Amino acid sequence: MRLKSQSLDLPPRGLSGVGLGLATAAGLSAAMVMTMASLPTTAAELPPNDYPTVARADYVFACMQVNGQTRENLQKCSCSIDVIAELLPYEKYEEAETVLSVVQKGGESVSVFHSPLFQEKVKELKRAQVEGELRCF
Amino acid sequence: MRKSALTGALLATTFIASPALANDDVLKQTANPNQWVLQTGDYFNQRYSKLDQINKDNVKNLKVAWTFSTGVLRGHEGSPIVIGDTMYVHTPFPNIVYALDLNNEGRIIWKYEPKQDPSVIPVMCCDTVNRGLAYADGKVFLHQADTTVVALDAKNGKEIWKAVNGDPKKGETNTATVLPVKDKVIVGISGGEFGVQCHVTAYDMNTGKKVWRGYSIGPDDQILVDAEKTMSLGKPVGKDSSLKTWQGDQWKIGGGCTWGWFSYDPDLNLMYYGSGNPSTWNPTQRPGDNKWSMTLWGRDVDTGVAKWVYQMTPFDEWDYDGINEVILADIKVKGKDRKVAVHFDRNGFGYTLDRGTGELLVAEKYDPAVNWSTGVEMDPSKPNYGRPYVVDKYSTAKNGADVNTKGICPAALGSKDQQPATFSPKTGMFYVPTNHVCMDYEPFKVSYTAGQPYVGATLSMYPAPNSHGGMGNFIAWDAGEGKIVWSKPEPFSVWSGALATAGDVVFYGTLEGYLKAVDPKDGKELFKFKTASGIIGNVMTYSHKGKQYVALLSGIGGWAGIGLAAGLTNPNDGLGAVGGYAGLKNYTALGGVLTVFTLP
Secondary structure, eight states: OOOHHHHTTSOOOSOTTTTTTOOOHHHHHHHHHHHHTTSOOOSTTOOSOOOOHHHHHHHHHHHHHHHOSSHHHHHHHHHHHHHHHHHSOHHHHHHHHHHHHHTTSOSGGGGGGGSHHHHHHHHHHHHHHHHHHHHHO | OOOTHHHHHHHHHHHSOOOOOOOOHHHHHHHOTTOBOSTTSSTTOOOEEOOOSSOTTTGGGOEEEEEEEOOOOSOOOSOOEEETTEEEEEOSTTTOEEEEEGGGTTEEEEEEOOOOOGGGGGGOTTOSOOOOOEEETTEEEEEOTTSEEEEEETTTOOEEEEEEOOOGGGTOBOOOOOEEETTEEEEOOBOGGGTOBOEEEEEETTTOOEEEEEESSSSHHHHTOOTTTOEETTEEOOTTTTGGGSOTTGGGGOBOOOOSOOEEETTTTEEEEEOOOBSOSOGGGSOSOOTTTTEEEEEETTTOOEEEEEESSSSOSSOOOOOSOEEEEEEEETTEEEEEEEEEOTTSEEEEEETTTOOEEEEEESSTTOOSEEEEOOOTTSTTTTOEEEOGGGOHHHHOTTOOEEEESSOTTOSSOSSOOEEETTTTEEEEEEEOEEEEEEEOOOOOOTTSOOOOEEEEEEEOTTSOSOSEEEEEEETTTTEEEEEEEESSOOOSOOEEETTTEEEEEOTTSEEEEEOTTTOOEEEEEEOSSOOOSOOEEEEETTEEEEEEEEOSSOOOOGGGGTTOSSHHHHHHHGGGOHHHHHHHTTOSEEEEEEOO
16 A cells, blocks of 8 residues: 555564565565565565564463474474465464454454455465464474 | 433423533643544544654655554454553443653553453444544543443443443443533434434533433424424424334334434534434334434534434434534535534435534435435425435335345445545645445344344445445545545455544545555555454654654454365364464464554
């Protein structure tokens, strides 16, 4: 959404660490732009692996809670979110995250999130997560 | 369900006009832009702030100044209020109230936690939200989930009075804020899905004594209409205007609930609100127009008697609850200066009416996806003047019970739900958070049991087909012409109330958890920041010691915790395994969070 021009003035947020797991310099600079744009929502402009550090850290935090807080698990959990980020643009990850979060509220208003369309977004994330497990654990 | 023992007393209070005390504390307090005294910003419900320190050029620099965890999970609607150096924050059930000291980084001055029977929770159809507090005359007013209305001493949180407005055992509950006006506090009620005969009620601001009650549905002395003087579309409503439009006693469990917002015009002495859907959701069980459900009301605040009514969706077939806010503004309508009431209904039409007379000026779709009706008849000489033209294909009554009517737009939650829009007197535009969602609707026959759900339809909802794929739009609306000025697509519905400011910024929140700031001219995004969780609260602003702040509550659902399932053969093991970690509990049990922003 017309983000880039003005959003470059924004202070960089959590830039360090965003480059983790990026293969190319082009990918890195694009990711930096997107980070400065503070989490854009439009897929078309996004390169792969555009996750903000806070989203990666949130994932690794939870992953280490269940697998154990060891150096080895830090490695595995980081690897697993990097695989997800490679397979799924952040926009898709965020959509699935929103669906998973919002359905925890019951009631008529959230029933739309139980529709196949939204559940498919969650399944896409789960598929990426399985891939992460196969490669990293 | 209501017995008419009340009626005599009601009549007496109705026709002996109570003395109009010149209590203009709310007017005085809301005139000070440093404060945010009512949920709606002001009596006109404009949600507009004259503060301009945060403006369209510097809003991109907004930083988190401080946060406050409410400690309660579940959906957080409404917003904090600010009076002087104190901020008052409410929570969903159990409806805790905090007074926070703005001079001392939000330190808690006092906390009030009502004792409520948790059995009220399952009777609340749509989550245990609460849309917040109001302030007048040194008192903070809370309307609890169990319908207890409480006046608290703003200084120390002590109860001054309490009044019980309904009975949760019959399905009567509350989610709405209250309207403090003159010497009264006016409140609504929920329970349309439980067959409640809903009403608005005025309590004495100083004692909590009931002054008047006006039902949405029923005999004239219960609904407080005057057959000769109460007008609808330019004509007196006549005798038994509600009863005539119901079959048998269905009106007694007819709904027409009042869980939305209230506005007020001090010059006209009228309050405005919308009444909700008739129950049940199965239209074939309640033939007739079901007046005055789905109706906009202008009532005299002293007597409760209606000056005018306008029914938007006669004989509702889709649960297009009419409770959304009624915003008052002075704008040009088709070139002429008018004092209007503007309402974005769930049914997808944006209505502009003369707020003195109820004359219908504009009725146009504010989402192009709306398909259940082709339009509203605007010619006063036509017999169907003011009524929507219903498309047969989308008529769940024509298709009948146990038939699934498909592709109806909007869905039952409406092109817009309760989340309030904002009006900027500077641009003359309304900024509206919307749903872009359609539905399939299958009514079925239900029978009524007090305190049990009385719904009678199965629904499935999905994003509007053949559009941008998202579930929402944030739009700018010209209420004088009935036209969308710009529309910004959103991946999810916007369930957060908007705020416009003199700094040429419009704010709203999203379900992903972003606070967004956009340019009122074209909707260009100027800033966004991801808060702790999804936002269904409303954005507010205030100023303290010369510095402007923007604040909102986030909190819906819970932490997605995606990483919890990583590395486990059985993802459910994760939840068990983490039970013992104190660190995780702190991380996830934060519940609703108030985030306060300012410029560095």
